[in-house]
Amino acid sequence: MTFNSALSAHLATGATTTCHCWAITRKDGTTLGFTDHDGPLAFDGIAFRADSGLSASALQQGTGLSVDNSDAIGALSDSAISEADVEAGRYDEAEVTAWMVNWSAPNERQVVFRGTIGEITRSGGAFRAELRGLAEILNRPQGRIYQKTCSAVLGNAACGLDLDQAAFRAETTATDIAESRVLTFATLSGYDDGWFTRGRLEVLDGPAVGLSAPIKRDWAEGALRCLELWSPLRADPGLGAMFRLDAGCDKRFQSCREKFGNGLNFQGFPDIPGEDWLMVPPSRSGSASGGSRR
Structure with a gap:
């Protein structure tokens, strides 16, 4: 120094x-x-x-x-x-x-x-x-992992998806908040059930402004929409607070291509053999020549 x-x-x-x-x-x-x-x-x-x-x-x-x-x-x-x-x-x-x-x-x-x-x-x-x-x-793992699912975070530089679109992001207030973990919304029409599962909720104003949490479940109850968080927000946002909801991604290639239209930027290896491939039994054709079967 x-x-x-x-x-x-x-x-x-x-x-x-x-x-x-x-x-x-x-x-x-x-x-x-x-x-x-x-x-x-x-x-x-x-x-x-x-x-x-x-x-x-x-x-x-x-x-x-x-x-x-x-x-x-x-x-x-x-x-x-x-x-x-x-x-x-x-x-x-x-x-x-x-x-x-x-x-x-x-x-x-x-x-x-x-x-x-x-x-x-x-x-x-x-x-x-x-x-x-x-x-x-230096204690954090670095480098890529070869796996079927995507290693990118939705919306980051590796993913390349612009989340600031109405199809992938919604801003609204809640009609009910239970234990800072289960929230009910009345203005989420146009989004399929489960659209925000594995997504993210962020508080935009009020006493909990800036806090965020991952979304565990997203389901409809009649005309209302319910979201459950994996863990409660660490401060009570209060009714009237504005929330930002980001669509959820399950890291599969099919979802990347069909839900987000972002298949070209998929950061996984969907065709890599699974672990069970190592346990595939040998052929029973009787031939042990090593050649291909006809």
């Missing part, structure tokens, strides 16, 4: 005025700043709060490919990090950047950690968040 030359000179004096600052950027674009200094600081367009109660344990960093981890510990409060936002998952996989800063001259600073938030635990009005370094991504 190459330190900021001005900060290095300051550290060399032996009488330092340094602190740490953290910037947390959530997936919804919200950025929050915190510092362990006794007063607020500001740089890079971010205001770092000193009254948040947030602190971090010593960073574990190495020069190799090992994962760098740390913990962020803080108190839950509505003015800083609220319990409702943590419970709703708004800080899951949020980006974290930490600096060592000369608080008397904030331009003298150095990034000492960059990564994401991992597991979050809550207890007694406080939270502990695992900070995962950039090397964490």
